[in-house]
Amino acid sequence: MKREDYINWDEYFMGIALLTAMRSKDPNSQVGACIVSPENKILSLGYNGMPMGCSDDEMPWEREGAPLQTKYMYVCHAELNAILNSAHNNLKGARVYVTLFPCNECTKAIIQSGIAEVVYYGDKYHDSDSSIAARFMFEHAGVRLTPYKPTGRRAELEL
Ligand SMILES: Nc1nc(=O)n([C@H]2C[C@H](O)[C@@H](COP(=O)(O)O)O2)cc1CO
Ligand SMILES: [Zn+2]
Numbered sequence: 001m002k003r004e005d006y007i008n009w010d011e012y013f014m015g016i017a018l019l020t021a022m023r024s025k026d027p028n029s030q031v032g033a034c035i036v037s038p039e040n041k042i043l044s045l046g047y048n049g050m051p052m053g054c055s056d057d058e059m060p061w062e063r064e065g066a067p068l069q070t071k072y073m074y075v076c077h078a079e080l081n082a083i084l085n086s087a088h089n090n091l092k093g094a095r096v097y098v099t100l101f102p103c104n105e106c107t108k109a110i111i112q113s114g115i116a117e118v119v120y121y122g123d124k125y126h127d128s129d130s131s132i133a134a135r136f137m138f139e140h141a142g143v144r145l146t147p148y149k150p151t152g153r154r155a156e157l158e159l
Contacts, residue, residue, distance in 0.1 A: 033082040046081030079106035104133040117144040
């Protein structure tokens with residue numbers, strides 16, 4: 001008889017997004033994204049980090065101060081990295097699992113790439129202008145927004 005306590009698809013893909021986020025060097029928010037085809041094949045992964053060639057040790061990770069001295073000017077978001085990392089994959093009809101609700105800039109890239117559904121875990125910036133603009137665009141573009149429902153299952157990995 002087959003085992004019954006295997007993880008379901010949503011747990012699997014959000015779990016991979018959470019594991020991917022652990023690669024982030026951002027001291028405040030570690031974000032992961034996992035793009036999945038309608039056949040449940042993983043098409044791409046990404047986490048928030050500095051652009052290639054921009055050393056994590058030389059770039060600022062500050063949240064406040066002069067704009068040029070903050071991370072916001074430079075960091076590439078998890079969703080955008082996942083889309084750019086998927087260069088040869090067709091994302092039409094795909095879903096993206098994100099550990100944090102997308103910003104307005106990534107929302108444009110998500111919509112333009114043909115992704116049809118966003119499954120999100122955190123939503124800590126729900127009331128920001130960025131999130132409001134993102135929801136406005138998603139709604140008009142017909143992209144489904146699905147809050148991830150944690151199952152309470154805990155996964156322990158010995159690394
Ligand atoms: N959906 C997102 N994906 C992301 O990859 N990020 C990144 C950008 C920054 O590196 C960090 C947010 O930093 P903070 O403002 O919470 O200290 O997370 C942020 C959001 C939120 O919109
Ligand atoms: Zn973004």
